[in-house]
Amino acid sequence: MKQIIFDKYSGAGNDFVLIDKKKNPDLNLSAKLISELCDRRFGIGADGVLLLDQSESMDFKLDYLNSDGTGGMLCGNGARCALHYVFNNGMEDRDSVTFESAGLNYYGEKLSDDEFKFKLNSPGFLHPEFSVTVLGRELKGFYAYTGANHFVIEFATIRDAFKLNDLHFDSFNVKLFGSEIRNAKEFKPEGANINFVHLEEGKVYIRTFEKGVEDETLACGTGSTAAALFLSLKKNIKTPIELITRSKCKLKVDFKLNGGNFENIFLSGPAKKVFSGTYNY
Numbered sequence: 001m002k003q004i005i006f007d008k009y010s011g012a013g014n015d016f017v018l019i020d021k022k023k024n025p026d027l028n029l030s031a032k033l034i035s036e037l038c039d040r041r042f043g044i045g046a047d048g049v050l051l052l053d054q055s056e057s058m059d060f061k062l063d064y065l066n067s068d069g070t071g072g073m074l075c076g077n078g079a080r081c082a083l084h085y086v087f088n089n090g091m092e093d094r095d096s097v098t099f100e101s102a103g104l105n106y107y108g109e110k111l112s113d114d115e116f117k118f119k120l121n122s123p124g125f126l127h128p129e130f131s132v133t134v135l136g137r138e139l140k141g142f143y144a145y146t147g148a149n150h151f152v153i154e155f156a157t158i159r160d161a162f163k164l165n166d167l168h169f170d171s172f173n174v175k176l177f178g179s180e181i182r183n184a185k186e187f188k189p190e191g192a193n194i195n196f197v198h199l200e201e202g203k204v205y206i207r208t209f210e211k212g213v214e215d216e217t218l219a220c221g222t223g224s225t226a227a228a229l230f231l232s233l234k235k236n237i238k239t240p241i242e243l244i245t246r247s248k249c250k251l252k253v254d255f256k257l258n259g260g261n262f263e264n265i266f267l268s269g270p271a272k273k274v275f276s277g278t279y280n281y
Contacts, residue, residue: 011077013218013247031069066212074147076221117268178209
């Protein structure tokens, strides 16, 4: 029987199995094993896996893997959880670190024992006006790469398009609409993460359907970042922008808008170690 030494983490309700390669040098993660680890009834239970490894040029390397085994993207909430881990495992005397993830380099800071932030790269692409056809309706939103592909759409757009006038944001079926939009032909073959935003009484609420998880998660860091850029461009909301996630935890996005370009983008929010353990397989 083989064994995995792991830590369970939560970043604003987005939860992960964190595995340090130094503690598991012979580990070979397959898509099947990742799915088993993330299974909430027969495994540990998580939205995805965080794999920490050594880096040649940065302080560490972070690979994020969805619960279906797919990867190759940045996870914002996962990155803060990784920061929590490294600041408590070998880097206790530091308040900032560098790391690589999905082929790009990042800078992270410790704000307090349970609050962390890191600097994201400028969007890989940004389409302020992007239309998709879903269930016979044309829906207009905002499409950007903030470490992963994210489509941002106002809840009011959905409500008006489908004549759901009495529907409240909290009772909105994110899994149903998110899945339909995520699989729209405009996003094929990769698909996209779908973020629904709602402004009410001066507050910003966000709910996210994540591809790879294929369900709503309690929070999404890169999705909240994309939503903040949308709110800046389309709603003229000033930075820093605070977003209330499905878990009710708050994420804050700060940036500079310079001649239409977003620079110095920082995502900050909570990260918590839930427990440590070993997994036999």
